[in-house]
Amino acid sequence: MSLATLTRAWEPMSYGFLDGSAKREVRRKMLKAVAVPGCQMPYASREVPMARGWGTGGLQVSCTLLNPKMRVKVIDQGADDSVNAASIRKFLARVSGAPTTTDTLEADLIQSRHRIPEEILREDQVLVLQVPNPEPLRPVQPNMSIARQMHADADYGRMWLQLYEQIVRAGRVMQGASYPSLVNGRFIMTPSPIPRWDVPKLHMAKHLTILSAGREKRLYVVPPYTRVEPLVFDDVPYRVEEHGGLTCTRSGATGFFMNEIPQDDGSSAYEISDSDFGVKSIRKREGEEVAFGATWYTGGEMEGQGR
Amino acid sequence: MxxxxxxxxxxxxxxxxxxxxxxxxxxxxxxxxxxxxxxxxxxxxxxxxxxxxxxxxxxxxxxxxxxxxxxxxxxxxxxxTTQPRLQVAAPVRQEDLFTHRRISAAFKDIPGGQVLGPTLDYSHRILETGVLAGEAFVPPPVEPAAVPAPARQPSVAAWQAENGLLELPGDDAALGNEIPDITREPVMFPAKRAHTLQSLARAETGGVLALGYAAQRGYGQAHPTVNELRLAEAEIRVRHPRGTTFSAGRVKISQAEVVSKSGTQLGLGFAATLGWNEVKVIAAATLDLNAPGAEKGSATEEEFFVYHTEGVESSGFCIHFKLPHYVTFQSSLDAMRDAKAKKAATEKAPEPAE
Amino acid sequence: MGQPLASPSPSPAELRSNAAFEALLWALSRPGQLRALEGEGAIVEALIDRECTVYATDPAVARGAERLGAALVGAGEADYVFAGALPSTALLGELKQGSDLHPEEGATLILAAGFTAGDRLCLSGPGVDGALSVTVGGLPAGFWARRAQLMRYPMGFDIFLCDGAQVMGVPRSTAVEAF
Structure with missing residues (x-):
């Protein structure tokens, strides 16, 4: 053995930033996560040149998957041009040479914080969701070791009790985003802080979703064609945000998840949260020919989703 | 656009x-x-x-x-994190450290003597404002002792173990690549001993101090006595691919042993870190001392302090709250408004009693 | 600060690993569907290093894994079991299955199989849209029944079947019925 066999030729930075060892770790754990849908897999999350909590989990997955032929889209709160999305997109392109896009239809890999695009993702697309807190049980059990044991035992009684208490107190489930959902009938997962509007998009989807929490060092997967069922009682159906009837003041489109913009006169205006979809809708209204993909919601309703 | x-x-x-x-x-x-x-x-x-x-x-x-x-x-x-791992150095033993400072609060004198070394402990904390007026501060030269303190000394805990006062942890048989490495695998609880010590070594000083201080003030079961605080240099010995062992240089390290009475024996807490940082190792050793049997969710429980003293993670998460959260906020707002409307409706028209 | 890389380009090894992993991820996410993969060596290159334990019946695969730093161990202790053409189902009982607390500790089993002739199987579960009928040959008799008998989800082992330049994934979450 010589030093040369242990080392490699000097490079200013590894391709995709992560070194081989980091990538292999993420790969191994991604495969295990596919095999046990919704189960949080611990992984040796590395530091990356971005602060923890700013998408370092998603970043490690993207850095592992990317190659110069994969087109990447990055969104934050639905927007491609928010500062954090711009920063991550620039980093990914810089370290991998991957081409970028804002159009959901053109993307091979979509890294997102807090939203799933409105256009239906295809079988060949991969969605990477950034996860701040991977543990759905944390509100009822902050200790990670105990929570893990509860998952092992499928001991979800306290989770149900919490939802029940909310219904008794407030007349409804008060969970906003991050709605806890049962994956493949076995593990409760948090779908990351996506709105309730987006959770049904994971159910029996054509695409692969990888959820990764860098700070908490856990990743989990929703494979294609996998059941993702929000926790609900038989007599209290799951309800997405009441956005189905709202109209985007900028594009005139109706029936999608909206940003609420407070107005000086005390009222609210709305704009489509999925910025690329919003831009396409405006261009269409202005008479341009625009390619839209099919959307999960039609007329503000999702098929098979009682509201 | x-x-x-x-x-x-x-x-x-x-x-x-x-x-x-x-x-x-x-x-x-x-x-x-x-x-x-x-x-x-x-x-x-x-x-x-x-x-x-x-x-x-x-x-x-x-x-x-x-x-x-x-x-x-x-x-x-x-x-x-992107650097290749070429070698795992040979273990460093306390008695082999090149010691600059070694003090014990447990005994008036210790074998090898109290070695004060470099410290501001007994300085008067007065700002040298003259410097701002143009008068340079010139540190007075050190007058070396006639006989230098011995550079290498066993730990105080070793002496206590010989005298039946405490039980030293057994030698860890893991060597080289076998040593669990917190940068190559996620920590799970109960944590491997190596993971706990590595976490404390990497911990953010202020975070360790806050939790260690909480334990010292009474939120821990054990009151620490500083058995030994040591500032030293450790020799890094590695194997050349040809098979020979050589020194790759020395690194500054700090380590602390703290003890407290635990039945008929002394309980031992330990921490070490790269560089000289006394506050950190004393606070960290206090946490280590208090960890066994600590209540779940208390500041001295291993999971609690390992997670919450990780500076890169805690600071990153703290500042991430600056990022926009308007999607999650919108989602909560929707639930809130609906609950409010429901409440208003039920108050207006109470359900008929059955 | 931070100098932009002129044009980051992956090395050939990097590209091979990237492509191999993409195939493995696709195959395991869509059980029963075939993907192109250049043999067991590609799996070793994409996944194996000093953090893993490996058992391999083929000395060349074992050497490759060892060169990348993996510890060679018995089949019962290995994270990755490269068993080639399996003579009987005996090996299955030895494999690590993880625990309810740590399902990720279940082994990955890589086997030689054939996709042109053999048993007709019906796959269902995550990754399969309804049910999928596939042909798999080259496995010992009673393989799928033994697999089902041994595993209690979420514990279990995950399988990659290799036939020349093709791979098929069968994760523990897949129900396999032999006709």
């Missing part, structure tokens, strides 16, 4: 970074060298929390971030 015009995008990011650095001026090799020379304790702290021993890189990180410690340590960690 910028759909989210108010949030600016790439140009805004670029300009905000320029603004941050605008007044710091050029970063030169000389500036880095001066930081390294003038602020060894800051450099040490950064190296300890980064778990990367390189004074030049640490000084560079501090220069590059204008001394913002969390940013500097993140820079170092992100650099460290």
């Amino acid at each position: 910028a759909y989210v015009a108010t949030r600016g995008g790439e140009r805004a990011i670029e300009q905000s970074q320029r603004l941050f650095r605008a007044e710091m001026g050029e970063i030169t090799r000389e500036r880095v060298a001066e930081i390294r020379r003038a602020m060894p304790y800051l450099v040490d702290r950064a190296m300890g929390e980064a778990s990367l021993y390189d004074e030049d890189l640490a000084a560079l990180a501090l220069a590059q971030t204008g001394g913002e410690p969390y940013e500097a340590i993140l820079l170092l960690r992100a650099w460290r």
Whole structure:
């Protein structure tokens, strides 16, 4: 053995930033996560040149998957041009040479914080969701070791009790985003802080979703064609945000998840949260020919989703 | 067309970074060298929390971030994580450390003597304001002792073990690649011993102090006595591919042993870190001392302090709250408004009693 | 600060690993569907290093894994079991299955199989849209029944079947019925 066999030729930075060892770790754990849908897999999350909590989990997955032929889209709160999305997109392109896009239809890999695009993702697309807190049980059990044991035992009684208490107190489930959902009938997962509007998009989807929490060092997967069922009682159906009837003041489109913009006169205006979809809708209204993909919601309703 | 015009995008990011650095001026090799020379304790702290021993890189990180410690340590960690692991050095034993300072609060005198070494412990904390008026502060020269203190000494705990006062932890048989490495595998609880000690070694000084102090004030079961505090240099011995062992140099380390009465024996808490950082190792050893049997969710429980003293993670998460959260906020607002409407409706028309 | 890389380009090894992993991820996410993969060596290159334990019946695969730093161990202790053409189902009982607390500790089993002739199987579960009928040959008799008998989800082992330049994934979450 010589030093040369242990080392490699000097490079200013590894391709995709992560070194081989980091990538292999993420790969191994991604495969295990596919095999046990919704189960949080611990992984040796590395530091990356971005602060923890700013998408370092998603970043490690993207850095592992990317190659110069994969087109990447990055969104934050639905927007491609928010500062954090711009920063991550620039980093990914810089370290991998991957081409970028804002159009959901053109993307091979979509890294997102807090939203799933409105256009239906295809079988060949991969969605990477950034996860701040991977543990759905944390509100009822902050200790990670105990929570893990509860998952092992499928001991979800306290989770149900919490939802029940909310219904008794407030007349409804008060969970906003991050709605806890049962994956493949076995593990409760948090779908990351996506709105309730987006959770049904994971159910029996054509695409692969990888959820990764860098700070908490856990990743989990929703494979294609996998059941993702929000926790609900038989007599209290799951309800997405009441956005189905709202109209985007900028594009005139109706029936999608909206940003609420407070107005000086005390009222609210709305704009489509999925910025690329919003831009396409405006261009269409202005008479341009625009390619839209099919959307999960039609007329503000999702098929098979009682509201 | 910028759909989210108010949030600016790439140009805004670029300009905000320029603004941050605008007044710091050029970063030169000389500036880095001066930081390294003038602020060894800051450099040490950064190296300890980064778990990367390189004074030049640490000084560079501090220069590059204008001394913002969390940013500097993140820079170092992100650099460290991409480096190949060539070798695992031979274990360092306490009795082999080249010791600069070694004191015990447990005994008036200890075998080898109390070695005060470099410290400000007994200094009067008075600002040398004359410096600002142009009078340079010239440190008076050190007058060496006639007989130097012995450089190598066993630990106080070793003496206590010989005298039946405490039981030393058994020798860890794991060597080389077998040693669990917190940077190569996620910590799970109950944690491997190596993971706990590595976590404390990398922990953020202020975080460890806050939790260690809580334990010292009474939120822990065990009141610590500093059995031994040591500042030293450790020899890094590695194997050359040809098979010979050689010294790759020495690194500064700090270590603390704290003890407390635990039945008929002394309980022992231990911590060590790269660089000289006394507050950190005493606080960390206090946490280690208090960890066995600590209540779940208490500050001295292993899971609690390992997670919450991790500086890169805690600081990153803290500042992530600056990121927009309006989707989650919108989602909560929707549930809130609906609950409010429901409440108003039921108050207006109470359900008929059945 | 931070100099942009002129044009980051992956090394050939990097590209091979990237492509191999993409195939493995696709195959395991869509059980029963075939993907192109250049043999067991590609799996070793994409996944194996000093953090893993490996058992391999083929000395060349074992050497490759060892060169990348993996510890060679018995089949019962290995994270990755490269068993080639399996003579009987005996090996299955030895494999690590993880625990309810740590399902990720279940082994990955890589086997030689054939996709042109053999048993007709019906797959269902995550990754399969309804049910999928596939042909798999080259496995010992009673393989799928033994697999089902041994595993209690979420514990279990995950399988990659290799036939020349093709791979099929069968994760523990897949129900396999032999006709």
